[in-house]
Amino acid sequence: MLTKWLHKVLPRKSARRGKRREISLAQHHIQADDLSFAAEKVITRLQKEGYQAYVVGGAVRDLLLGVTPKDFDVATDATPEQIHKLFRRSRIIGRRFPIVHVMVGPETIEVTTFRGGAVNSHNELGRIMKDVSFGTLEQDAMRRDFTANALYYDPKQQVVLDFHHGVEDILNRRLVMIGNPAERYQEDPVRMLRAARLSGKLGFTVDKHTSKPIAECAQLLKREPPARLFDEVLKILFSGYAQACLRQMNNLGLKDIHPLLDALMPGGESNDNIVALALHNTDERLRADKSVSMGFVLAAVLWPHIRTVWQRELNSGMRSSAAMNAAITSERQHVDKNWGVPQRYSVTMREIWSLQPQFEIMRGARPYRLLGQPRFRAAFDFMCLRASLGELSQDTVQWWQAFQHGSDVEREQLIRTASQSEKNSTRQKRYRNRRTNKPKQEEA
Numbered sequence: 100m101l102t103k104w105l106h107k108v109l110p111r112k113s114a115r116r117g118k119r120r121e122i123s124l125a126q127h128h129i130q131a132d133d134l135s136f137a138a139e140k141v142i143t144r145l146q147k148e149g150y151q152a153y154v155v156g157g158a159v160r161d162l163l164l165g166v167t168p169k170d171f172d173v174a175t176d177a178t179p180e181q182i183h184k185l186f187r188r189s190r191i192i193g194r195r196f197p198i199v200h201v202m203v204g205p206e207t208i209e210v211t212t213f214r215g216g217a218v219n220s221h222n223e224l225g226r227i228m229k230d231v232s233f234g235t236l237e238q239d240a241m242r243r244d245f246t247a248n249a250l251y252y253d254p255k256q257q258v259v260l261d262f263h264h265g266v267e268d269i270l271n272r273r274l275v276m277i278g279n280p281a282e283r284y285q286e287d288p289v290r291m292l293r294a295a296r297l298s299g300k301l302g303f304t305v306d307k308h309t310s311k312p313i314a315e316c317a318q319l320l321k322r323e324p325p326a327r328l329f330d331e332v333l334k335i336l337f338s339g340y341a342q343a344c345l346r347q348m349n350n351l352g353l354k355d356i357h358p359l360l361d362a363l364m365p366g367g368e369s370n371d372n373i374v375a376l377a378l379h380n381t382d383e384r385l386r387a388d389k390s391v392s393m394g395f396v397l398a399a400v401l402w403p404h405i406r407t408v409w410q411r412e413l414n415s416g417m418r419s420s421a422a423m424n425a426a427i428t429s430e431r432q433h434v435d436k437n438w439g440v441p442q443r444y445s446v447t448m449r450e451i452w453s454l455q456p457q458f459e460i461m462r463g464a465r466p467y468r469l470l471g472q473p474r475f476r477a478a479f480d481f482m483c484l485r486a487s488l489g490e491l492s493q494d495t496v497q498w499w500q501a502f503q504h505g506s507d508v509e510r511e512q513l514i515r516t517a518s519q520s521e522k523n524s525t526r527q528k529r530y531r532n533r534r535t536n537k538p539k540q541e542e543a
């Protein structure tokens with residue numbers, strides 16, 4: 100209904116891009132109290148001091164779509180130093196693009212100064228290396244990536260400013276790059292990943308001029324610092340729509356960019372059921388507002404490799420835990436060097452792996468020790484994931500389930516039962532071995 104009506108009141112697409120249009124409350128329906136307390140406070144303060152200040156980007160887009168924004172960004176004509184002076188709890192960050200983080204209660208608002216038309220420094224491939232030129236609101240809108248992200252909301256005037264037909268593109272669920280898409284990808288290759296992420300997450304189609312140069316420019320992403328790519332991978336994984344984003348990456352020809360992305364891709368070489376299952380669980384948990392551990396997701400993504408090396412070492416006669424340590428060591432150097440994974444995640448990932456062999460031991464004091472490990476919960480969930488794919492028996496899952504929640508007496512009983520069935524199976528094995536060896540001896 101609203102969509103139909105907005106289509107009617109908005110000017111036709113033929114209007115020149117870059118021209119400022121004001122969308123009124125009657126058209127956009129965003130209420131000032133749709134903003135977070137912190138966003139409202141930051142904007143009010145800046146405006147009170149005589150600066151221009153708007154909510155910009157994803158938050159305006161999401162509010163127009165009727166989605167609750169996950170964070171609020173603010174754009175202003177105040178310089179980073181001026182912003183920093185106004186807010187006691189703030190800090191200037193970013194080398195390439197200085198921005199200010201303003202903390203209000205538990206929230207952090209990212210405040211950026213309007214970017215100017217001139218980029219200070221490009222490399223030989225046209226990539227922006229440094230950008231500290233400040234400019235007008237119109238220039239800032241030109242420098243944003245997609246039309247849907249170049250919308251500015253002023254809560255005081257209750258107006259949305261639209262320079263590039265962003266509102267119309269949102270209504271048509273279309274992602275359109277501002278300016279010449281190939282040049283914009285050369286300036287900043289991460290915009291290609293953003294195209295995949297935003298279209299996957301929002302269910303938008305990517306405009307054909309916007310998608311066309313991507314396959315050709317995709318290799319530029321390889322030159323990006325692994326840590327920046329990893330940041331974007333995190334956003335994909337935590338979007339709640341990881342599977343859809345990865346499908347979009349595939350459709351757009353974004354392949355062979357980062358080992359982690361390759362491992363995640365549907366049908367990718369190192370792809371495995373456990374990766375698909377972990378992504379599915381992650382999406383479901385995020386949509387249900389539950390927490391997700393990056394270390395856990397990474398543990399699943401790299402598991403196919405770890406499992407192969409672990410199995411190989413086991414076959415060569417190593418004990419289970421030692422074989423697992425060997426597998427972890429083999430992966431360690433490669434991941435630390437090439438993946439840009441921050442240590443806080445890789446440490447959790449390795450702890451989850453190293454606890455896996457211990458779930459096989461259900462006798463003596465070992466189960467108690469495992470239960471006391473700080474990462475027990477994550478390791479147990481990971482073991483359940485493996486069991487759901489047939490790597491372990493459901494009996495093992497049930498045993499650990501009962502052990503975790505049992506009383507002292509019940510735990511002792513569980514250990515006794517497990518020890519007994521282990522003895523029985525060892526006896527059976529010996530008996531089988533003797534029987535299979537017997538005829539050979541007779542023949543000899």
Ligand code: ATP
Pocket residue numbers: 155156157158169170172242243244245248249287289290334
């Ligand atoms: P999300 O909902 O994931 O936060 P977002 O569009 O808000 O999506 P942010 O990374 O928060 O993404 O960026 C805020 C805004 O900054 C974007 O909406 C866009 O206007 C601008 N922006 C971010 N990254 C780029 C980029 N690489 N090039 C140009 N503009 C960008």
Ligand code: MG
Pocket residue numbers: 156157158170171172
């Ligand atoms: Mg945002």
